[in-house]
Amino acid sequence: MSAALVAEPTSAPTETLPSLHDYVESSGFSSLLVGPSKDPNAKITILLVSAESGRAALAVKAPTTSKAADAVEAERRVLCDLLRELPPEAAESLPRVVGRVEFDGRPALVTTALRGTPMSTLYLRWRHTAGPARVAEDFAALEAWLIRFQAATERGVSPIDMDGGVMLRLRERFAAADGLEAQLERLGDIHARLQCSATPRTAVHGDLWFGNLLMAEGRISGVVDWEAAAVCGEPVRDLVRFANMYALYLDRRTRVGRRVAGHGGLRARDWGAGLEYALTGAGWFPELFRRFLQRGLSRLGAPAERWRDAALAGIAEVAAFTDEDEFARCHFALFQRLVERKDHAND
Numbered sequence: 001m002s003a004a005l006v007a008e009p010t011s012a013p014t015e016t017l018p019s020l021h022d023y024v025e026s027s028g029f030s031s032l033l034v035g036p037s038k039d040p041n042a043k044i045t046i047l048l049v050s051a052e053s054g055r056a057a058l059a060v061k062a063p064t065t066s067k068a069a070d071a072v073e074a075e076r077r078v079l080c081d082l083l084r085e086l087p088p089e090a091a092e093s094l095p096r097v098v099g100r101v102e103f104d105g106r107p108a109l110v111t112t113a114l115r116g117t118p119m120s121t122l123y124l125r126w127r128h129t130a131g132p133a134r135v136a137e138d139f140a141a142l143e144a145w146l147i148r149f150q151a152a153t154e155r156g157v158s159p160i161d162m163d164g165g166v167m168l169r170l171r172e173r174f175a176a177a178d179g180l181e182a183q184l185e186r187l188g189d190i191h192a193r194l195q196c197s198a199t200p201r202t203a204v205h206g207d208l209w210f211g212n213l214l215m216a217e218g219r220i221s222g223v224v225d226w227e228a229a230a231v232c233g234e235p236v237r238d239l240v241r242f243a244n245m246y247a248l249y250l251d252r253r254t255r256v257g258r259r260v261a262g263h264g265g266l267r268a269r270d271w272g273a274g275l276e277y278a279l280t281g282a283g284w285f286p287e288l289f290r291r292f293l294q295r296g297l298s299r300l301g302a303p304a305e306r307w308r309d310a311a312l313a314g315i316a317e318v319a320a321f322t323d324e325d326e327f328a329r330c331h332f333a334l335f336q337r338l339v340e341r342k343d344h345a346n347d
Helices: 020-027 066-085 119-123 132-153 166-173 180-195 236-248 273-280 284-299 304-321 325-346
Strands: 030-034 043-049 056-063 097-103 106-112 155-159 198-204 213-216 219-223 230-233 263-267
Touching: 020 043, 020 056, 020 097, 043 066, 056 066, 056 097, 066 097, 066 106, 066 230, 119 132, 119 213, 132 198, 132 219, 132 236, 132 284, 166 180, 166 304, 180 304, 180 325, 198 236, 236 273, 236 284, 236 304, 263 273, 263 284, 273 284, 273 304, 273 325, 284 304, 304 325
Parallel strands: none
Antiparallel strands: 030 043, 043 056, 056 106, 097 106, 155 198, 198 230, 213 219
């Protein structure tokens, strides 16, 4: 790799950047388009592959809208900040910022490529989620990574904050929804119960679902897509995001009405059935899901019994901040369904 290609730009934002085409041509690498995003503010990811090793050496994240460009720039800044403060053993799973190139009039981010197989690839393999052994390995790998990452970035202690603008954004986004204020009141109660406990402030990934994790030799070898990250934030957010998203897709490959393989208490039906099963059902997966959240909360100094409140707050957070309006609507409807079910159970 040429040394000229690895220098992080230090000039002003008005600098002239090399075009992505020229960058790829001069690098001597082959380009491979991977996982083009379908989000409204999509980013295109391109891997630059070495002919000598046959492995990806660099990754380019190219924005397709102005909002996407802001997200890519936010990712560049937070990665630079994190890599300055993390010890080597904690930093090895993060992409290193190489520089920027121009794509369709917007700056694109160039980072080192990380080794490993996406956990999403493993997740979607035949019957991977049908039994406890492989699922437990996934949860254990993420838990081990999260413990190291949070310990390396810990600073101070504050009341648990799972709001962070969620209430305001939901009020704006679902202003026309029936019963909105009642749902927000319930969410406010959840936030208030969580705020009775305190956790350390740590760095937060912000979108820690299995699609952003790479696995090698049974451990997390890489974590990508840091555009929603913060150097100092609420660590419960990452804990909950992984568990919730893992549960959400359990029924993805099952026809509507049929039982999900390996989960006797789960049928593919309403959107979010897998996550509802994790929070309210019985079986090995709901038990694993809850123990994971309970251990994480206890490790962070919060009561283990607040696991359900944390999970519900995480559902509301996705409803508030995801780019995809339909995904947001489905999460908000699921939140409503779950809190109403809990209310009825308490009657």
